Amino acid sequence: MTPGPTHVARTVLPIRDGAPQTEREDMLAEEVPVALEYNGISHATVLATPADLADFARGFSLTEGIVRSPADIRGIEVIPRADGIVVQLEIAAACEMQLKARRRAMAGRTGCGLCGVETLDQVVRPVPPLGPRGAVSLAAIQAALGDLRAAQPLHQVTGATHAAGWADARGSLRCVREDVGRHNALDKLIGATLSEPREGAFAVVSSRASFEMVQKCVAAGIDTLVAVSAPTALAVRLAEEAGLLLVGFARGATASVYAHRARLDA
The missing domain is CATH 3.40.140.10 (Cytidine Deaminase, domain 2)
Structure with a gap:
């Protein structure tokens, strides 16, 4: 699902060797605000290309430690709005409780300034090592x-x-x-x-x-x-x-x- 164009046309003035050329049409990639909500809780807003947003929500949720496995995601709805896109996810109750606790901890600490929201220990969070792998x-x-x-x-x-x-x-x-x-x-x-x-x-x-x-x-x-x-x-x-x-x-x-x-x- 693509809830909006991924690119738009704009007229640009090319300059070559220091001299203006004839105006031409150029294609620009779109980036729009995408807000992620978990069980009605607003968690993060990113700028992204408005394509494959359900895939993005699944991947973001897993890699940011919001869910423990894909099974913890019970549903995803992508909702275009006038000022951006909202992706609403339904997640397991245990994950929601963990997310609420994480947000409370963030509110009570001094931020490190990275992205304006996270503390140092949340940025460099531990991940389990990979098991033995082949070549x-x-x-x-x-x-x-x-x-x-x-x-x-x-x-x-x-x-x-x-x-x-x-x-x-x-x-x-x-x-x-x-x-x-x-x-x-x-x-x-x-x-x-x-x-x-x-x-x-x-x-x-x-x-x-x-x-x-x-x-x-x-x-x-x-x-x-x-x-x-x-x-x-x-x-x-x-x-x-x-x-x-x-x-x-x-x-x-x-x-x-x-x-x-x-x-x-x-």
Whole structure:
């Protein structure tokens, strides 16, 4: 379901070699406020591309620790409004109680300023380490990278979106999600692939690998993350601790392995 256009046309003035050119039409990616409500409780508002929002809600809820498993989500409704979109989720009572307790704790503490809402211990929250995992082949990674750009129709039109792809052990892309935000794209992918087998498969993203990207993958049981740009030091430390194979600067036949290199079958 797409509750609104993902891109719009605007007239722009191109400048080439310092000189104005003839005005032309350009396509711009949309980003709209998306509010997430859990059992009627308003929890978070993000700016996102208005597509695959049910997938986003599932992935966000799992990777942010609001629900413990997909079974804790009992229903999702996407409601367009004049000033944005509201995604209403019905979650298990135990998860609602945990969410209320978390919000009370946030209200009683001094915030660290990150996103204006969360404290330090809530940002770097613990995630259970991944169990023993098998190897991922370099050939599969290269195959997935080679197909990722062609699987980004919104980026091809606007040039303004990130993508997250799910590839099987052979490197065939099984699912791709796009969004103006790299975290949103990954949450959408996670939400769309919750029932996919994790063994031998991996995620590939068209962005850098921040700590949050690694954290989200580990929370979703994804044991390999391939990024086209660099990871951060905190992301590498979490990947090492959690057992995640982390590959950065993955472009064509070039890549750098930052964590759990023994799991790469080169």
